[in-house]
Amino acid sequence: MDEEEVVQVYKPLYDAVVPDLDYYLRQIDCRDGCPVNTDPRGYMMALHAGDYLEGYKIARGPNPFSSICGVICGAPCELTCRRDRVDKTLTIRAQKRFLNEWYGMGKEAHIRSLEMSYARGSTSPEPNGLKVACVGAGVASMTCAHDLLRVGYEVDVYEMMRMPGGMLTYGVPTYRLKNKVAINECAAIEHLGAKVYYNMKVGRDITLTELQEKYDAVFLGPGLWKSRELPIKGADAPDVIRGIEYLRVKCAEEEWKIGEHMVVIGGGNVAYDVARISVRNGAKSVTMICLETRDEQTADEFEIEDGQEEGIKTLNRLAPIAIERDDNGKICGVRVQEISSLFDYTGRFKPQFVPNAEYVIPCDCVALSIGQQMDMGLFNGWDKKDQLEMAGGIIKSERGTGRTSVKGIYAGGDAAFGAALFITAVRHGQETARAIDEDLRGAKPYREYVGEFTEISPMRDKTYLRTKWALPTNQPPEVRVNNVNMVENNYSEEEAHQQSNRCLQCHVNPVFDGSLCIKCNGCVDVCPTNCLKQIPISQLNLDCGEGNARRAVDNFYGVDSSEMEEEELARMGTVMLKDEDLCIRCGLCAEKCPTQAVTMDVMNYTFRWIG
Numbered sequence: 038m039d040e041e042e043v044v045q046v047y048k049p050l051y052d053a054v055v056p057d058l059d060y061y062l063r064q065i066d067c068r069d070g071c072p073v074n075t076d077p078r079g080y081m082m083a084l085h086a087g088d089y090l091e092g093y094k095i096a097r098g099p100n101p102f103s104s105i106c107g108v109i110c111g112a113p114c115e116l117t118c119r120r121d122r123v124d125k126t127l128t129i130r131a132q133k134r135f136l137n138e139w140y141g142m143g144k145e146a147h148i149r150s151l152e153m154s155y156a157r158g159s160t161s162p163e164p165n166g167l168k169v170a171c172v173g174a175g176v177a178s179m180t181c182a183h184d185l186l187r188v189g190y191e192v193d194v195y196e197m198m199r200m201p202g203g204m205l206t207y208g209v210p211t212y213r214l215k216n217k218v219a220i221n222e223c224a225a226i227e228h229l230g231a232k233v234y235y236n237m238k239v240g241r242d243i244t245l246t247e248l249q250e251k252y253d254a255v256f257l258g259p260g261l262w263k264s265r266e267l268p269i270k271g272a273d274a275p276d277v278i279r280g281i282e283y284l285r286v287k288c289a290e291e292e293w294k295i296g297e298h299m300v301v302i303g304g305g306n307v308a309y310d311v312a313r314i315s316v317r318n319g320a321k322s323v324t325m326i327c328l329e330t331r332d333e334q335t336a337d338e339f340e341i342e343d344g345q346e347e348g349i350k351t352l353n354r355l356a357p358i359a360i361e362r363d364d365n366g367k368i369c370g371v372r373v374q375e376i377s378s379l380f381d382y383t384g385r386f387k388p389q390f391v392p393n394a395e396y397v398i399p400c401d402c403v404a405l406s407i408g409q410q411m412d413m414g415l416f417n418g419w420d421k422k423d424q425l426e427m428a429g430g431i432i433k434s435e436r437g438t439g440r441t442s443v444k445g446i447y448a449g450g451d452a453a454f455g456a457a458l459f460i461t462a463v464r465h466g467q468e469t470a471r472a473i474d475e476d477l478r479g480a481k482p483y484r485e486y487v488g489e490f491t492e493i494s495p496m497r498d499k500t501y502l503r504t505k506w507a508l509p510t511n512q513p514p515e516v517r518v519n520n521v522n523m524v525e526n527n528y529s530e531e532e533a534h535q536q537s538n539r540c541l542q543c544h545v546n547p548v549f550d551g552s553l554c555i556k557c558n559g560c561v562d563v564c565p566t567n568c569l570k571q572i573p574i575s576q577l578n579l580d581c582g583e584g585n586a587r588r589a590v591d592n593f594y595g596v597d598s599s600e601m602e603e604e605e606l607a608r609m610g611t612v613m614l615k616d617e618d619l620c621i622r623c624g625l626c627a628e629k630c631p632t633q634a635v636t637m638d639v640m641n642y643t644f645r646w647i648g
Contacts (some may be wrong), residue, residue: 051614065078065545068114075096075100089136096137098153107130114130124506135533148228167478170252175205177465178449182466186226193232197403202223210288212524214239214523225305246418249446255438257441259452264405265405269357277404293459299312301406301409308417312325316349324400326398333366376388383602435455480648489641504536510525547635549613562576562629572612574612576609
């Protein structure tokens with residue numbers, strides 16, 4: 038290096054924010070991960086304390102379909118759970134099921150639970166004279182109806198099936214969810230005032246034109262009731278089973294005769310539902326073929342593992358080429374070819390076939406389960422069909438409101454945003470109900486949060502860190518394949534008590550009082566996750582985010598830090614940083630502090646609807 042070359046050394050800048058109430062709310066990671074902001078931390082703590090009624094109220098409050106979520110929810114709350122960064126995530130869904138079954142899963146229990154809702158309004162509002170039609174009695178539509186009824190709307194629901202629940206009833210096998218659970222939750226919403234017209238298909242028995250003439254707004258939540266077709270030889274024949282249609286029949290506990298040796302094309306959750314229900318429908322062997330590797334499959338891991346235990350064979354990295362038939366025209370196999378990769382270097386879907394690697398998988402029955410699509414018959418006879426914008430085969434809808442390109446027409450659920458979790462459809466129904474109310478009455482409600490912070494002892498019982506993770510048990514495979522009852526057992530009271538104790542309690546936070554700190558670094562040294570760090574103010578990026586760090590420094594010291602040099606900032610003082618991704622709320626920092634500059638504070642919050 039040239040001796041005269043000037044080398045400039047940049048000190049690291051740390052991004053940080055000064056916490057406010059919204060910040061502390063976001064630290065409850067399970068709540069933040071739930072599409073409807075259910076507070077699992079709250080109901081798990083109540084469960085552990087033995088207050089099951091309070092736990093149920095917290096679980097039910099934001100979600101009119103709490104009971105089904107305790108059984109089959111995809112549990113995005115568990116994906117965001119802070120405990121997953123320590124060892125294994127909390128078993129949130131299973132604990133919700135425990136509370137639901139304790140309270141009751143019958144119709145009368147769900148009717149009583151209507152009073153526990155956090156939604157605006159009440160169970161006996163003043164009628165506002167406005168009428169809304171909901172197409173489909175699935176989760177999105179019935180949630181929208183639930184919320185609109187509570188603020189005085191008259192709501193009629195048009196359902197093409199003989200039972201409510203949509204995919205809950207006709208798409209989820211009874212070994213995962215008993216139909217009665219979904220039907221009872223829908224019955225409670227009918228009790229609230231929703232009038233459901235069963236066996237009434239929009240586009241066949243009534244048109245959207247007629248609905249628009251009769252109602253002030255129309256919500257479309259018809260779901261995705263058709264299976265995607267596979268463009269290979271022989272797949273378009275009527276004897277090739279379409280997965281969604283097959284599930285619709287079998288989930289309603291009706292007959293559908295199949296062959297003895299089934300091949301299911303697909304590797305997602307629906308494909309596993311088709312495969313596992315076929316085992317219970319008399320198939321002697323079920324083989325699944327999918328393009329992806331095991332790691333790439335979109336199915337949940339428990340679906341794959343449970344399927345394997347039930348004798349389902351999965352063949353990965355295979356592309357179906359043709360449905361083979363014998364001389365009598367009956368299915369005798371699926372011709373497949375091995376593939377080496379699915380995507381090119383740009384990430385574009387482009388399967389690469391292995392040369393000379395074709396063979397036939399013998400079978401007498403084939404089911405397609407490679408995706409879902411919308412039944413466009415919904416729009417038959419509608420005079421505004423050409424005005425409705427579509428995108429990728431679904432209704433183009435505004436996120437957060439469900440508004441479509443046609444005034445007065447709203448959409449939500451899978452038909453508007455693609456196949457997703459049931460809890461996401463609940464959110465769609467809630468958001469669209471608010472948008473409809475805003476458009477028809479000018480209402481712009483928002484939730485006002487109030488937080489209260491209370492100091493607690495840092496000497497927390499550390500058994501919560503030692504309690505082992507444990508899921509509910511399943512029925513043995515040899516038992517469950519011979520019946521259609523739920524395969525997952527509920528927690529015992531003791532199991533639920535133990536698992537709820539694993540909650541880290543993310544509403545508890547270490548709080549630092551700079552006026553008492555002597556910079557001994559004891560809190561930093563004792564932290565088991567290295568989430569604390571003391572740095573000079575000069576190493577803090579004061580302008581990150583919304584700039585509240587700079588405002589806090591300026592207000593505390595009475596200066597204009599933007600006019601100060603780095604050396605001046607460094608002499609001003611020290612900042613304590615906490616990495617929220619690492620903090621496990623153990624309280625050791627507060628226990629160690631010799632001056633009580635660090636305390637553990639509980640943030641309890643309440644909210645109310647404004648507007």
